[in-house]
Amino acid sequence: MNCVRLVNREHRLEADESRWTRELVWIDENTQLQPVCARALNDWITHCGGEAEVTFVSGWRSYDQQRTIMTETENERGWDYAHQFVAEVRASEHHTGLAIDLGIAGKDQDLICPDFSGPLADRMRECADQFGFIFRYPKHKTEITGISEEPWHYRYVGLPHAQIIADHDWVLEEYAAFLKAYTQARPYLYDDGQRRWQLWTQPLAETFPPTENTSVESSQLDESTCLFVKALDPDPIPEGRDRAWVELDGIALRHNLTVLRKAMAPHQEIMAVLKANAYGHGLEPTADFLSRQGVRHFAVATIEEAKVIRAINPTAEILILGYVPPQRAAEVSRLRLSLTLTSYDQACQLDQTGFTINAHLPIDTGMHRLGEAAEDLDAIVRYYSLSHLRITGLYSHLYEADNLDAEAVAHTQAQIDRFFHVADALKQRGIDPGRLHLQGSYGFLNYPELRCDLVRFGIALFGCVAPFRSRMELDLRPVASVHTRIAALRSLRKGEGAGYNHAWTAPCDTTIAILSIGYSDGLFRSSSFQGVEVLIHGQRRPLIGAMCMDQCLVDLGTLPAAIGEEVVVIGVQGSESISALEVAEKTGTIVPETLSMLRGRMPRILV
Numbered sequence: 001m002n003c004v005r006l007v008n009r010e011h012r013l014e015a016d017e018s019r020w021t022r023e024l025v026w027i028d029e030n031t032q033l034q035p036v037c038a039r040a041l042n043d044w045i046t047h048c049g050g051e052a053e054v055t056f057v058s059g060w061r062s063y064d065q066q067r068t069i070m071t072e073t074e075n076e077r078g079w080d081y082a083h084q085f086v087a088e089v090r091a092s093e094h095h096t097g098l099a100i101d102l103g104i105a106g107k108d109q110d111l112i113c114p115d116f117s118g119p120l121a122d123r124m125r126e127c128a129d130q131f132g133f134i135f136r137y138p139k140h141k142t143e144i145t146g147i148s149e150e151p152w153h154y155r156y157v158g159l160p161h162a163q164i165i166a167d168h169d170w171v172l173e174e175y176a177a178f179l180k181a182y183t184q185a186r187p188y189l190y191d192d193g194q195r196r197w198q199l200w201t202q203p204l205a206e207t208f209p210p211t212e213n214t215s216v217e218s219s220q221l222d223e224s225t226c227l228f229v230k231a232l233d234p235d236p237i238p239e240g241r242d243r244a245w246v247e248l249d250g251i252a253l254r255h256n257l258t259v260l261r262k263a264m265a266p267h268q269e270i271m272a273v274l275k276a277n278a279y280g281h282g283l284e285p286t287a288d289f290l291s292r293q294g295v296r297h298f299a300v301a302t303i304e305e306a307k308v309i310r311a312i313n314p315t316a317e318i319l320i321l322g323y324v325p326p327q328r329a330a331e332v333s334r335l336r337l338s339l340t341l342t343s344y345d346q347a348c349q350l351d352q353t354g355f356t357i358n359a360h361l362p363i364d365t366g367m368h369r370l371g372e373a374a375e376d377l378d379a380i381v382r383y384y385s386l387s388h389l390r391i392t393g394l395y396s397h398l399y400e401a402d403n404l405d406a407e408a409v410a411h412t413q414a415q416i417d418r419f420f421h422v423a424d425a426l427k428q429r430g431i432d433p434g435r436l437h438l439q440g441s442y443g444f445l446n447y448p449e450l451r452c453d454l455v456r457f458g459i460a461l462f463g464c465v466a467p468f469r470s471r472m473e474l475d476l477r478p479v480a481s482v483h484t485r486i487a488a489l490r491s492l493r494k495g496e497g498a499g500y501n502h503a504w505t506a507p508c509d510t511t512i513a514i515l516s517i518g519y520s521d522g523l524f525r526s527s528s529f530q531g532v533e534v535l536i537h538g539q540r541r542p543l544i545g546a547m548c549m550d551q552c553l554v555d556l557g558t559l560p561a562a563i564g565e566e567v568v569v570i571g572v573q574g575s576e577s578i579s580a581l582e583v584a585e586k587t588g589t590i591v592p593e594t595l596s597m598l599r600g601r602m603p604r605i606l607v
């Protein structure tokens with residue numbers, strides 16, 4: 001449950017903005033929000049089908065931004081207007097990162113009065129409370145809020161607050177006044193149709209955070225009162241989360257996109273590399289999400305992967321990075337895919353089929369994988385006279401861009417020089433090389449200054465960059481997390497073995513948990529012998545014994561746990577986290593392998 005501070009307009013926030021901003025995530029180029037608000041907003045907009053239409057006019061505002069808005073409005077519209085419609089510095093709900101101003105794309109957008117109206121706005125208004133939002137300033141409540149109607153302004157208050165407020169047609173102030181009448185001895189009981197809740201308040205001075213009871217959440221109601229919320233029924237198990245599953249953090253993915261776009265030169269575009277089932281994240285949900293965020297170039301390894309993207313995105317450029325036999329020319333042409341010309345023979349055979357084929361030409365600048373040697377310009381130029389091939393891009397691949405040693409940097413620099421030499425030489429001969437691209441994630445992070453048109457981002461999009469391999473420090477966040485549940489618990493005496501071959505014996509009396517995930521879900525079978533841990537109740541516990549195909553074992557020690565509880569294999573739980581990088585390093589591999597091993601049978605759930 002996401003219970004948030006019900007700070008109202010009268011409440012003076014502390015001068016220290018960092019308390020609110022520590023956790024903010026980027027929603028788009030202009031808007032930052034608290035993660036809990038961003039996530040709920042994402043769900044709300046997706047539910048109403050408004051991804052392309054809703055614009056975020058404003059989210060979190062610093063005091064400086066608020067001051068600027070006030071000054072600008074005073075200058076443009078006069079003092080009276082400004083102080084009627086714009087919140088004073090430190091009195092804005094936007095300072096919390098929990099308030100949003102929404103607009104509809106294409107409608108008139110005023111700095112302080114975005115137009116949030118029309119069928120989509122109505123639809124969103126109707127179900128706002130299901131997602132934890134309240135419509136903050138309705139016209140008929142002007143007297144209570146002291147602010148005129150603002151149909152564009154919503155405030156995240158979480159469940160069940162939003163539903164209670166909606167049920168009673170209250171504003172936040174009325175709800176706060178209502179809650180103050182309820183104490184622990186006589187709590188307010190609320191049934192939202194799925195779960196029953198208990199709510200009560202206590203003076204702040206008397207409040208000790210309940211530590212042992214994790215089902216109770218507390219938050220500050222106002223300057224003097226603490227609010228408690230307790231769910232009387234367990235969280236319902238959402239679809240797909242019963243055995244083992246992968247969660248995709250849409251907010252993190254959007255955040256990474258924004259961060260990368262800001263770091264790139266304005267004319268450069270992202271080519272999202274989604275091979276290997278989008279590095280294990282699930283090709284379909286990832287391609288769909290990125291397409292909605294305006295990504296227009298994709299790269300994959302196979303025609304089958306390209307087909308999935310084409311079905312989602314009819315106009316994007318989809319480049320196949322590997323070999324495609326000429327026999328598939330008809331299909332490639334019909335789907336308007338772009339091929340990599342992997343040899344002159346292949347290119348001639350493709351040309352002879354008579355189908356018009358879009359292609360990018362790879363140049364071997366030192367990796368010795370695909371492409372003509374950068375030195376052999378005549379061999380390169382030949383491709384451009386094949387009349388059925390439309391060569392729209394020139395690219396190469398850096399083979400050690402993630403290595404910061406002086407020698408590796410020199411190799412990379414030589415690759416870069418060779419690549420641009422080819423591009424320039426082609427231009428001198430009157431050949432347009434099309435879009436240039438050379439960098440993958442580490443290529444960009446370590447050589448951001450290159451004059452390329454596209455950057456082929458894979459692992460950086462998914463937020464799993466090794467900091468010690470990159471010069472540029474970008475705030476990239478992991479998108480995927482892997483979850484499972486405890487299937488059974490078992491007490492073992494010292495010396496008793498467990499699992500196949502009794503590869504593990506209890507060093508002392510202990511309890512083990514059986515998890516519903518195994519090597520056929522994509523964990524390395526060796527990982528239980530390599531010190532890999534999982535998170536249970538926010539604590540690290542080691543995998544033990546020989547991992548099974550669909551199950552594995554964990555030594556709980558004295559940690560109390562129950563059947564059915566969620567376990568995090570990769571991701572965050574409480575204040576602990578296990579990154580894909582940690583698992584990769586322990587099992588002697590790299591993050592892309594760890595992630596791309598995750599099998600398709602685990603549902604991918606966009607959160």
Ligand SMILES: *Cc1c(COP(=O)(O)O)cnc(C)c1O
Pocket residue numbers: 273275321397439440441442456457458459460592
């Ligand atoms: C996989 C791949 C990429 C993406 O690499 P990351 O390091 O994950 O960004 C880029 N270019 C080519 C040619 C690739 O094969």
